[in-house]
Amino acid sequence: MAAIDYLREHGLYAEAACDGRLSVWPVQNITPELRTWIRAHKQELLDDIAKGLDPRRRCWRVVVGRKSMVMLSRYCQLSPEEALEVARARWSEARVYQY
Numbered sequence: 001m002a003a004i005d006y007l008r009e010h011g012l013y014a015e016a017a018c019d020g021r022l023s024v025w026p027v028q029n030i031t032p033e034l035r036t037w038i039r040a041h042k043q044e045l046l047d048d049i050a051k052g053l054d055p056r057r058r059c060w061r062v063v064v065g066r067k068s069m070v071m072l073s074r075y076c077q078l079s080p081e082e083a084l085e086v087a088r089a090r091w092s093e094a095r096v097y098q099y
Contacts, residue, residue: 002048003041003044003045003048004045004048004049006037006041007024007038007045010029010034011026011029012024012025012026012029012030012034013025013026014045014049015049015061015097015098016046016049016050016097016098017095017096017097019084019095020046021095022038022042022045022046023097024038049098057073057077057078057083057098058072058073058077058078059071059072059073060072060073060078060083060087060096060097060098061096061097061098062087062091062094062095062096062097063094063095063096063097064091064093064094064095065093071083071086071087071096073086080096080098083096084096
């Protein structure tokens with residue numbers, strides 16, 4: 001069973017940020033045991049996510065502090081690195097996620 005499937009069986013979703021971080025939600029479903037499991041399987045989860053996603057996209061979720069917004073690229077697709085660069089040009093502490 002893939003690590004991402006294990007999370008889904010527990011009612012959790014995950015996405016990878018461009019900087020190698022892993023975001024798992026909803027937080028209220030994360031038990032102490034699941035938190036330990038997620039930390040132990042972080043790289044496997046990131047690999048599972050990467051297998052199913054095209055790295056170049058027109059739509060990105062940008063998180064600045066506690067605020068989440070959608071960033072659209074009208075004319076071209078952006079790689080994760082390009083999307084992060086564009087977002088950080090506006091918000092220095094922005095995190096970028098696949099949408």
